Amino acid sequence: MGMPGLHGQPEPKGEEPWRALFEGRSSREILADLVDGDPLEISPRCAERLLTRCYLLDMERLYFRSVARVAYAGPSYRGAPEFTEFLRERIDASIDELLREDRAEERAGHPVLPGQDARYTFVSQVLGMEVGVTRRGVCHFNVLDERIRHAFFSLVVQAKRFRRYVAEGNGPPERVSDSLRIAFETLGAPYPKWLQHGDEP
């Protein structure tokens, strides 16, 4: 099936690739097809959106939520917006939804279990933090200004070289350092600081 290209490959002319997948089918049937080999390349699209929007989210969770959102919207899709845009909207909605869920879990005080979520493991390992306090830091990080998240994503998640990042036009070194410092402080903020903001530990 000729699906729209992820990285700018030409899209097949005169075809509506979604028809065969969506038309006359239930969300559950569509879902079963989508998770079988990822024919719409939703997984790499999710990675691309995460790198663009710079949120700390679990890729697997995002993939499944995005697939579910595409399957949910599939039966009523009639070709507008354009298919690639339709997929992007579903992934973005999934990102926003999962961020809300994280905040709700943090609010409810559910414990963070080791191995439960890849980004808590990642943050815990890279920043040397107890896994149990990572979610709170991640929730605060995910509402930071995009410039700060972008610096952290490039320099820590993607482990890009500091000088290269600066040379790519991301601001003077001092500003990049400041952004990174804020990101680290936010992720590892001490409990008393959270308490000052009205949070409970």
Next chain:
Amino acid sequence: MTPHPYDIDPEVEAILQEVARDPQSSLLRIERPRVIRGLLEREPTVGVATAGLTLAERHLVQTRRAETAFALRVMCINALEVDPRNNQILTNSSAGERAKWPSQLENFKRSWSADQESVREALADEFPAVRESFAVRHPRGLPILDLLSVSQRLEPTDGARINGAVWMLLGRQTLTSLHVIHGVLAYPTPAYTRATALVNLGLTYHMLGDLSASLASYTSAAEVSPGYISAVASRFAVAAQLGRKAQFMHAAAQLEDCATLAAPDFVSHCALQMRVRPDFAKSLCSEGARLLSQSRDQLGPVARALADVLV
């Protein structure tokens, strides 16, 4: 994918070490492994079955719940808009977003009727309340707080909390509203939601007669979201009432910046924001009255027009 040795730039590491030196920081408190799997390197696993549903199907269930919660929130906001007690909606949605709602609601109802069995399964105990709400012909007949509660059980959001606070504000339940909004502000939330909560906090304090707390809330909202008209116009008005010149002039300058971003009917929009404060003149102190008359010539066209509306 195979995990690879994680190699962080020494300059980045130096910043991390520096921040971690704060004795209360959570950073660098446990040993770090040498090999770390990258955050984006995981490939999805398929076929984990729990309670008869695969992992993917469970996400589909949650999507149905979230979409239903969204539909309920839209219905509640529509009801807030047509409520005769209301002359200003203070939600965190933009006009652009709102324009999309009717078609989104339509799509939702279509898929609702097309697949009732799956919806019933996903919503479980909440299904009857949602079905009943769809049968209500006019938004004014909707049990708003009940529906917001259902929406919160399906998908907790700060948007629903703020809408609930606005609803309580309309019923003059100011202390309850205050409590709900403080609950939103106590947790991390995106800037636009934070700004909306702060604007409603400013309004609540204003209704309670605490103009200083009201001004502080509007000021915070305008700092969090400098282009947010409700925040800036309200800050301008309350600073005038209190005769706080520095804040007043700052908000006046911000208003001119907002005007370049907003629609041509900016001043009338600002005036609408002010209608929620019919007691403006009553709360205007003598310094405020003097400030308004003496600073008129120093104001830009938008701030001047708004000041004229206020007095």
